[in-house]
Amino acid sequence: MKQHAVLITVLFALSVSLISVSIIFWEFYKLNKQQYIDHIFTKYSVITQIYREHQQRQNSDIMLDANLAVYKMQIVKDEAEQERVVKGGEILKREGFESVKASLMFSEGELYTKNTITKLRATMIEYKNHIYFFMQTKNAGLLIKDEDLKSYIYINLLYAYSTIFLIISISFILVLQKLRPLIRLRKKIELFGDGNREISFKTNNCDEIGLVSNELESTKGKINNLLESRTLFLRNLMHELKTPIAKGTIATQMLNTQKQRDRFTSIFARLETLVNEFALIEEVTSLDNKKDFKEYRLVDIIDGAIDMAMVDRSSVSVDISGDVKRTVNYRLYTTAIKNMIDNAMKYSSDMHIKILIINGELSFESRGECLSHPLQYYIEPFTKDNPSKNSFGLGLYLVDSILKSHGEVLAHEYEKGVNRFIFA
Known part of the structure; x- marks a missing residue:
C-alpha cells in the first residue's frame, strides 16, 4: 500500500472533494427548494381572503371562480381529479389557521356583533408539475389549482453542480495522467536495481518527471561505466597476480633447502588464498540478480x-x-x-x-x-x-x-x- 501512497492520496483528495461538493450542493438544493416553497405558500393568504369573503357574502360559485381567476387560479370540481391530486400528489407544506367571520345580530332590542371562528387547514400539493392548494374546513374541502405557479425547477442548480463536478474530475484525471510517467519510472528504477542494466530512462517529456528521468539515464550510464571498469580492473588484477604466484610456486621447488621451499610454498599459498578470497568478494558484491x-x-x-x-x-x-x-x-x-x-x-x-x-x-x-x-x-x-x-x-x-x-x-x-x- 505504501508503494502507491501518492496515487492513494490523489484518489482520496478526489473522493473528498467530490463528496464535499455533492453534500454542499445537496444541502443548498434542499434549502433553496424550501425557500421557494415557503415563498409561494404565502399565496394561501390570498385564497383564504377570497374564500372568507365568499362565505361572508354568500356569493355564488361563479363569483368565487371569477375572483380566483384574477390570480390565475381555478377550482378543481371533478371529484376523480380531486382524489388523484390529494392522494397521489406530494405534500410540499401544510399549515392550519383560523378564519373569523363577523355578523351583526339583533337580540332583545340590542344590536351586537357575532364573530364566528372557522378553523382552516391549507395544504400545498405538487402533482404533475402543477401546484394545488387544498383548503379544508370542518365540513368541506376546496381544491384550487394554481395556473401561474410551477414546480421547483432545479435544472440550473444541477447544471452548476455538473459543471463543477466535471471540472474537478477532469483536473484530477489530468493529475493522474501526470503521475503515470512517475509510476513507470518507479518500475524502471526497480528493474535497474534488480540488475537490468539495459533499461532506458530516457524520455522526451520536458516536465519535472521528464527531467528526473533524463538525469537518471545519464546517471545509469555513469554507473554502468564504473561497474564495467571495476570488474575489468579486478579481473585483470587477479589474473596478473595469479601468474607470478604460479611462477613463484614452481620456482620454489628449485630452492636448495627443504626449509626454504616450505616457507616460500606457504607464502605463495597464502597469496593464492588471498587472491581467491578477493575474487569471491568481487563476485558477491557484483551479484545483481538471482538467476543462479x-x-x-x-x-x-x-x-x-x-x-x-x-x-x-x-x-x-x-x-x-x-x-x-x-x-x-x-x-x-x-x-x-x-x-x-x-x-x-x-x-x-x-x-x-x-x-x-x-x-x-x-x-x-x-x-x-x-x-x-x-x-x-x-x-x-x-x-x-x-x-x-x-x-x-x-x-x-x-x-x-x-x-x-x-x-x-x-x-x-x-x-x-x-x-x-x-x-x-
Whole structure:
C-alpha cells in the first residue's frame, strides 16, 4: 500500500472533494427548494381572503371562480381529479389557521356583533408539475389549482453542480495522467536495481518527471561505466597476480633447502588464498540478480561445504532433516557454510562444530571463549583476534556479504561456553 501512497492520496483528495461538493450542493438544493416553497405558500393568504369573503357574502360559485381567476387560479370540481391530486400528489407544506367571520345580530332590542371562528387547514400539493392548494374546513374541502405557479425547477442548480463536478474530475484525471510517467519510472528504477542494466530512462517529456528521468539515464550510464571498469580492473588484477604466484610456486621447488621451499610454498599459498578470497568478494558484491538461485536440500549444501573445508567428518555433527530446503546460489552459500566450519576449527576448544536448525534458522555451535568484541567488529574485512592464526580476517566478512545477497544476516549468541552463529 505504501508503494502507491501518492496515487492513494490523489484518489482520496478526489473522493473528498467530490463528496464535499455533492453534500454542499445537496444541502443548498434542499434549502433553496424550501425557500421557494415557503415563498409561494404565502399565496394561501390570498385564497383564504377570497374564500372568507365568499362565505361572508354568500356569493355564488361563479363569483368565487371569477375572483380566483384574477390570480390565475381555478377550482378543481371533478371529484376523480380531486382524489388523484390529494392522494397521489406530494405534500410540499401544510399549515392550519383560523378564519373569523363577523355578523351583526339583533337580540332583545340590542344590536351586537357575532364573530364566528372557522378553523382552516391549507395544504400545498405538487402533482404533475402543477401546484394545488387544498383548503379544508370542518365540513368541506376546496381544491384550487394554481395556473401561474410551477414546480421547483432545479435544472440550473444541477447544471452548476455538473459543471463543477466535471471540472474537478477532469483536473484530477489530468493529475493522474501526470503521475503515470512517475509510476513507470518507479518500475524502471526497480528493474535497474534488480540488475537490468539495459533499461532506458530516457524520455522526451520536458516536465519535472521528464527531467528526473533524463538525469537518471545519464546517471545509469555513469554507473554502468564504473561497474564495467571495476570488474575489468579486478579481473585483470587477479589474473596478473595469479601468474607470478604460479611462477613463484614452481620456482620454489628449485630452492636448495627443504626449509626454504616450505616457507616460500606457504607464502605463495597464502597469496593464492588471498587472491581467491578477493575474487569471491568481487563476485558477491557484483551479484545483481538471482538467476543462479535454485532450490537445494540443506544437507546437500552442508556436505559440499564439509568437502570444501577438507575436515574430518567426525568433527562436524549435522542434525538437520533431509526435507529442509533453501533457495540459494549453491557455490556462494556453500562457501559461507565452509567458512563457518573453518572458523570453528580454528577457534573452538574441542575442534568440533554442530550444525542444526533452531526456530527455522541455520545455527553453528562450537565450544570456546566468548567473542571479545561485538560481532560487527569481526565482519569487517581484515579483522581477527589472534594475528598468529593462518587467516586474513576475511572469513566472517565473506559470510556476512554472502548472507546479505541472500536476504539473510549473521547473528551471534553465547551461552554456557558455546558460541552460536546463526544465519537469520
